[in-house]
Amino acid sequence: MMDGFLSRPKKRKTPPNPQAHPNTDTSPSENPPIPSFPDGVKVLHDCPDATVDICFVHGLTGDRESTWTADGQSVPWPKTLLPPKLDKARILTYGYDAYIVRKGVASSNRLIDHATNLLNDLTTDRVCCNAPSRPIIFVVHSLGGLICKQAVLLSRNNPDTHLRGIFNCTTGIVFMGTPHRGAWMADWAEIPASALGLVKSVNKSLLEILQTNNQALELIQVNFWSMIRERQKANQPPDVTCFFEELPVPRVGKVVSKESATLEGYNSITIHANHRDMVKFASVEENGFKRLLGELVRWVSQLGKEN
Template identity: 35%
Template sequence: MSTRSQSPLPVPRDRGLESLEPQPTRAAAHIVLVHGRQGSGRATWTHADYHIFWPNWLVDDIKNAGVFTWSYDSTVKYYQSAASTVTIDNYSDNLLADLSDMREKTGSCDLPIFFVAHNLGGLVCANALIRTLQKTEPDTKNVAEMTRGILFLGTPHEGSDLAKWADLFAIFLGIEKGSGAQKNIKFLMTDSTKLRELSENLAALLRRRNESGDPMQKINVVCFWEERSMKILKAK
């Protein structure tokens, strides 16, 4: 029987970067978990039946790593919601700003970064790395330079046909045409030009880093996808 403690550490905040360590100490690496659409820094990583927040295990098992969740408003319930006015570029810029600010304040800009990202969160992370190429701030560029690994969980790199259903629901919910919410839905479609460009730019970045000959520049990538069928609508 596992001896792991199931008592939760402080609940991550609804927005921004949150350390999962009660008393953060100098770490050797940063692990950042980024949730996906309709998720949160708590619910996405919590087992629905047993109510276990498994990122706590990372804190227990990887003693020399600083573990964080990064949360953002990814919900779209009605057109007035905050997520309805924010695009994926805004999400990515906020992630970069929060990470670079934390690392600068804690004097940890020399530490490697590993992302664990679910669904839309994977695209937010990938887009953040690409957007650093357009930035001039050293602390912001440092986030990409020190990224050493990304674990993608169910990230739709090639888009999702479900986004077309979401587009229809957006009309039904009254989401304004041209709003951030609608742009994000369009972005996730299988025929999205922006998503295709992001995938191509990410592949080019990974190729350039991994073929540089410098092992410290390599970004390790692991992808997981769900293969079981999913009911879109389930009546109780």
């Protein structure tokens, strides 16, 4: 589940200003600066006459840009490789604080909190662009897939009518290494801090839900699967494709098994990479990119036929 695989966010370099909060009783030493994190929606490629939004959601320990940036590259591939292939797509990436172990303070947000933020932030972005009813496709990695599923479920029959748009407009979801049935990742918290080079601060709520047979994870899966089957019987979207990793992470093994990463009855495709690298493409010639692009192009072309 480790997008950045032991990577850490950079701390703010600006020293705290003691005059910035004159009514604060605590000193800077008592409240060390919390590392900044790029959260929320970021537009990687805008398109004034877009017919679809494609939103990327990263996984555990990743962020909205580095997760999708190949080693040796400086820019995420959805920004450079996708627009020439999908010229009517607006490309978005979503960030949330998914660092469960790091120096300082780990976010205490639960999965449902991240999902609620995704639903609200994405809805706001689309309203501001005057496109609340534009079809949307999600490309989600690892933990991001669980957050996406929960966000779609939260959108369905939401008491706030403006938040129902995400469910109504989701036309496809590409799951990449998503642990629909849990993963070993919860054991990561047991790795000695010295081995990681970190002073541990652990978001236990995220770790617990990643345990195999976790009831909350199972409930999300049951509700999502029920919704998908209901929509499928009515010949309604979303379409679903699952990608799973072929290679192990060195000294770790496969992070998400094929059995956990796939959904019965839906297309399952392998990518010849490990869990971290399966979402990092440096060239349009990489077969993993071609396989993912094939799904996106097919779904977008179907939208054109419907319209």
